[in-house]
Amino acid sequence: MNPASSSASVAAPLDVVREEPLCAETPREVLQQAVTPRESVYVRSNFPTPSLDASHVIVVRGAVQHPYEVAVHELAAWPQHEVLVTMECAGNWRLGMDPVPVGEPWSYGAVSTTAWRGVRVADLLTRAGIAPEAVELLTIGADKGERDDSVTPGPVTFARGLPVDAAMHPDTILATHMDGEPLTQHHGAPARLIVPGWYGMASVKWVAAFELITTPFDGYFQRQRYVYKTAEGDTPVTRALVKSFLAKPERSADGRVLTARGWAWSGFGEIARVQVQVNAGEWVDAELIPSTSPYAWTGFSLVLDIPAGPVTVRTRATDTAGNTQPDRIEWNSLGYGNNAVRTFVID
Ligand SMILES: Nc1nc2c(c(=O)[nH]1)N[C@H]1C(S)=C(S)[C@@H](COP(=O)(O)O)O[C@H]1N2
Ligand SMILES: [Mo]
Numbered sequence: 001m002n003p004a005s006s007s008a009s010v011a012a013p014l015d016v017v018r019e020e021p022l023c024a025e026t027p028r029e030v031l032q033q034a035v036t037p038r039e040s041v042y043v044r045s046n047f048p049t050p051s052l053d054a055s056h057v058i059v060v061r062g063a064v065q066h067p068y069e070v071a072v073h074e075l076a077a078w079p080q081h082e083v084l085v086t087m088e089c090a091g092n093w094r095l096g097m098d099p100v101p102v103g104e105p106w107s108y109g110a111v112s113t114t115a116w117r118g119v120r121v122a123d124l125l126t127r128a129g130i131a132p133e134a135v136e137l138l139t140i141g142a143d144k145g146e147r148d149d150s151v152t153p154g155p156v157t158f159a160r161g162l163p164v165d166a167a168m169h170p171d172t173i174l175a176t177h178m179d180g181e182p183l184t185q186h187h188g189a190p191a192r193l194i195v196p197g198w199y200g201m202a203s204v205k206w207v208a209a210f211e212l213i214t215t216p217f218d219g220y221f222q223r224q225r226y227v228y229k230t231a232e233g234d235t236p237v238t239r240a241l242v243k244s245f246l247a248k249p250e251r252s253a254d255g256r257v258l259t260a261r262g263w264a265w266s267g268f269g270e271i272a273r274v275q276v277q278v279n280a281g282e283w284v285d286a287e288l289i290p291s292t293s294p295y296a297w298t299g300f301s302l303v304l305d306i307p308a309g310p311v312t313v314r315t316r317a318t319d320t321a322g323n324t325q326p327d328r329i330e331w332n333s334l335g336y337g338n339n340a341v342r343t344f345v346i347d
Contacts, residue, residue: 011037017104021045022186025109031263032247034291034299035084036112038179043186044089044110046158046221047145050206054182054190058174062138062211065129072190075119075176082117083171083196084293086265090199090226090237094335096342101335108245108342111265113296116194118175122168124210130164134212137167139193142206150220160204160226161217162195171196171295174207196295197267199240199336201226229333239267241339242325244274244300244317249346255308258346260286263297264317271298273318278304279311286315313344 010033014024022043030040054073061067089110091103125137141158150156166172175194176183183189188205195202201221216222227234244264251258264271270290275283289299300315318324329340 009033009035009037011039014040014043015107015109017106021047021049023104023106025107026112027109028247031109031111031245032261034113034296035179036114038114038181038184038187041112041114041178041187042089042110044091044104044200045143045186045205047143049185050142051185052142052190052206056142056190058191058207059209060124060128061209063131063134063214064125064212065131066127068128070124072176075174075191078119078123080117081120081171081173082115083173083194084113084115084291084296085194085196086111086113086240086263086295086297087194087200087203088240088243088265090201090240090336091334093338093342096338096340097329097331097335101331101333103335110200114178115180116173116175117177117180118173118191118194120170121172121174121193121210122170124174125168125212128212130212131214133214134164135215136161136163136213136217138211138213138217139204139207140209140211141204142208147220147224149224151224152220156220158204158221159217159219160202161213161219161222162193162202164212166195166198197239199226199237199267201237225334226336227334228336230330237336240265241337242266242268242271242317242319242323243339244315244325245342246313246315246344249313249344251308256305258304258306258311260300260302260304260313260315262300262315264300264315265297266317266319266321266323268323269320270294271317272320274298274300275316275318276300276302276304277314277316278306283316311346313346314341315344316341
């Protein structure tokens with residue numbers, strides 16, 4: 001019954017949305033699998049990809065008792081921690097918004113599930129000794145570039161502030177490996193942050209420095225991007241909203257029965273329920289296939305007795321915090337967090 005059980009791990013080339021800097025989606029046929037093969041993990045980069053190796057040095061500084069530097073190859077001697085995480089770009093399914101907002105025109109494939117391994121950020125910060133006045137961990141990437149709309153002059157560096165409690169969470173890691181192998185260059189080699197449950201922008205790639213700061217970060221990628229901009233004002237984008245999709249429709253030999261399978265995830269809790277609707281009929285509860293990780297998507301499956309011919313199928317997930325995918329979302333000008341129920345057409 002597992003959505004992944006019908007096929008072995010099969011990779012496929014990414015669907016490229018933009019060549020440079022690379023933005024590319026995980027192809028739909030690969031999204032049938034519980035774990036995304038590393039070659040098929042979506043890529044979202046804002047600037048040219050840095051070329052760094054394991055001699056790259058990460059600086060830990062700011063509001064700490066003992067600032068220090070550590071080369072990435074030295075991290076192999078630290079206690080290791082692995083987490084299986086579904087990571088989604090906040091702009092995933094921007095194309096489903098009407099009108100389509102500015103930004104990368106993502107369809108539904110800016111989401112992947114990967115086993116990330118590395119060192120707990122809590123271990124790195126405990127070694128430095130966090131000063132009591134620290135409020136956020138500012139993670140600074142090694143990539144930068146020009147941004148015409150930046151309110152500050154000069155090149156912008158990819159950097160993000162994360163509340164200290166989220167940084168100290170035992171499953172927040174500085175990952176050096178994905179799928180048991182060193183990170184690929186596009187995914188942040190030699191070391192990247194992984195913040196389970198948050199939209200992808202929190203998981204800073206190519207980490208150059210960790211800086212404990214005493215006032216909330218107000219840089220470009222905190223205040224000018226990754227905010228829900230609506231008529232009511234700006235709200236920061238944080239955790240991933242509850243969402244689901246249909247992965248692999250299967251008909252029986254007589255063409256009648258169709259098995260709806262797919263995945264559901266939420267950064268606000270575990271998946272409590274997935275409902276499926278065919279041709280605008282009743283919503284029916286699907287069977288849930290729990291994940292081995294609280295941060296990885298939950299499978300669902302439902303056998304539907306429907307006639308041959310084109311059908312529309314809609315899926316709607318609810319999490320344990322009581323959030324349900326809405327029929328439509330409030331439009332926001334940067335096009336983030338489109339978790340509205342999507343209609344899938346099956347021929
Ligand atoms: N340094 C750096 N980190 C980054 C980004 C970036 O452009 N630069 N993009 C972020 C965004 S918006 C997402 S969705 C994820 C994507 O990670 P991936 O390319 O490994 O899938 O990385 C995040 N971390
Ligand atoms: Mo993203």
